[in-house]
Amino acid sequence: METVTDLTSVAAAAATETGNSQDGQLSLSSQIIITEARKRNIKVTIIVPEKGLFTLQNGPNTVHCCSSLTERSSVVSAEICLDKYLTNAVLRQTHIHVPDQIEAGSSKKNNAFFNKYKRVVTKPPSQSMGRGVSVDIRSIEEMEETIRILRVSEDESVIIEEFVEGEDVRVVIIGHKYAAAIHRTPPAVTGNGTDSIETLIRAINITKPDDNQIPLNYETKRCVKLSNYKLTDVLPAGETIPVRKNANEHTGGVPEDVTDIVSPYIRGIAEEISRIINIPLIGIDFLVPKVDGDEYTVIEVNSRPGLDGHEPQPMGAKFIDFLFPETMN
Numbered sequence: 001m002e003t004v005t006d007l008t009s010v011a012a013a014a015a016t017e018t019g020n021s022q023d024g025q026l027s028l029s030s031q032i033i034i035t036e037a038r039k040r041n042i043k044v045t046i047i048v049p050e051k052g053l054f055t056l057q058n059g060p061n062t063v064h065c066c067s068s069l070t071e072r073s074s075v076v077s078a079e080i081c082l083d084k085y086l087t088n089a090v091l092r093q094t095h096i097h098v099p100d101q102i103e104a105g106s107s108k109k110n111n112a113f114f115n116k117y118k119r120v121v122t123k124p125p126s127q128s129m130g131r132g133v134s135v136d137i138r139s140i141e142e143m144e145e146t147i148r149i150l151r152v153s154e155d156e157s158v159i160i161e162e163f164v165e166g167e168d169v170r171v172v173i174i175g176h177k178y179a180a181a182i183h184r185t186p187p188a189v190t191g192n193g194t195d196s197i198e199t200l201i202r203a204i205n206i207t208k209p210d211d212n213q214i215p216l217n218y219e220t221k222r223c224v225k226l227s228n229y230k231l232t233d234v235l236p237a238g239e240t241i242p243v244r245k246n247a248n249e250h251t252g253g254v255p256e257d258v259t260d261i262v263s264p265y266i267r268g269i270a271e272e273i274s275r276i277i278n279i280p281l282i283g284i285d286f287l288v289p290k291v292d293g294d295e296y297t298v299i300e301v302n303s304r305p306g307l308d309g310h311e312p313q314p315m316g317a318k319f320i321d322f323l324f325p326e327t328m329n
Contacts, residue, residue: 025049028209028308030067036316040327058324068281069304070323077279081303084125085159087277094276096269097297101161104147110160114140119163122146124156128302129211130248134219136163142222149218164297166287168247169262170255171270172305172315173282175322178267180259180313183291187214187252188242191235197224198231201243204252214252220244255309258291265294279303281322 023031023046030052034044043057052067064071069078080086091098102113104122114120120143123133132153134146143160150158168184189200198216205213214220216231220243224231227241235241247253266286274282283305287297307315321328 022046022049026054027052027067027306029306030054030065032307032316033065033068033319036320037324040320040324042320042324042327056320056323058327061324061326063323067304068307068319070281072323073279073281073303077277078303080277081279081282081301082126084123084300087301088161090277091273091298096273096276099162099164099297099299101159104158104160107144110143110147111140113160114143117162121159121161121163122150123159123161124150125159126156128304129250130246130253131250133246133248133251134222135245136226138226145218146222161299164287164299166289166297167291168253169258169266169286169288169291170305171262171266171284171286172307172310173270173274173280173284174318175280176271176274178271179318180257180310180315181262182255182310183258183261184247184249184253184255186242186244186247187254188240189235190240191237193234193237195234196232197229197235197241197243200235201231208252212249212252214243249306249309257310257313259310259313261292263292263294266296269296269298273298273301277301281305281319 023034026034026046026049034054037044037056045055045057047053047055054065056063056065080090085101085103088098088101100117102109104110118138120137121133121135122137122143124131132150137143137146147158169181170184171181172179187204189197189204191200195203201214201216201220221231223245224241224243229235229241244251244253249255266288270284273284274280283302284298285300287299289295307319
């Protein structure tokens with residue numbers, strides 16, 4: 001009996017691909033990749049659609065993918081990206097600008113860090129999509145509460161980070177080359193003089209995919225409170241307030257393509273970061289005073305960046321060009 005020894009053989013042994021029937025279970029990012037692959041007659045084998053696991057094959061060239069993460073990225077590089085504390089430590093050894101941060105510990109340690117900066121961020125070290133991130137915390141009591149919630153809900157350590165003002169720009173690098181950039185704006189609501197802030201948020205969420213909605217949780221309540229309101233308050237007509245401080249699309253942030261606006265200097269910094277971490281495909285989150293300027297702080301990196309939300313950039317084509325350059329044009 002033949003022994004199954006590789007992922008492609010496992011997929012073939014487990015199930016026969018059934019056309020496009022599994023595509024609906026894939027993330028938008030995976031669908032973008034697979035659609036472009038099929039256009040070029042690259043064989044697609046979907047293995048675990050809900051986890052974004054599939055293979056692409058063109059002749060003898062086979063690549064295993066987990067959404068936009070591919071086997072071209074080493075385990076060590078992916079681990080550095082997964083752990084935000086490791087990312088910060090690696091980049092800190094270079095000239096790349098990163099915020100100061102510590103791993104939350106005793107109250108004395110945490111309070112000393114807060115008193116140094118007066119405004120901080122708390123976040124889990126290994127979550128993505130903006131989950132568990134609290135931005136612009138302005139009191140020790142709020143910091144302690146967000147740490148407590150994180151330890152209960154995420155069951156892991158917590159990072160406390162220096163808060164940095166700036167516009168949120170996500171840059172995607174493919175094949176160590178600048179591919180695209182989006183400016184992400186935190187979600188906000190505008191009052192109509194009738195509906196509560198919570199009702200306004202729910203109305204926005206109806207228009208968004210499930211994984212891009214504004215959470216109605218402690219962090220949203222905290223951010224609304226920064227504008228001196230509660231979720232149950234009616235916002236005066238015409239007044240606009242932010243309801244989150246972080247701009248990730250998966251917590252309601254609004255993306256805008258700025259690929260042609262980002263400065264050559266920031267593009268070069270992003271490409272350099274991909275080489276420092278030694279990962280060819282990466283998403284890098286910058287905070288910048290001006291979207292087209294050269295000043296920046298790098299707050300996070302992502303080894304599996306979403307390719308959706310970058311319209312009109314041809315992200316699927318750029319991804320497949322990287323993996324299968326023989327199919328270009």
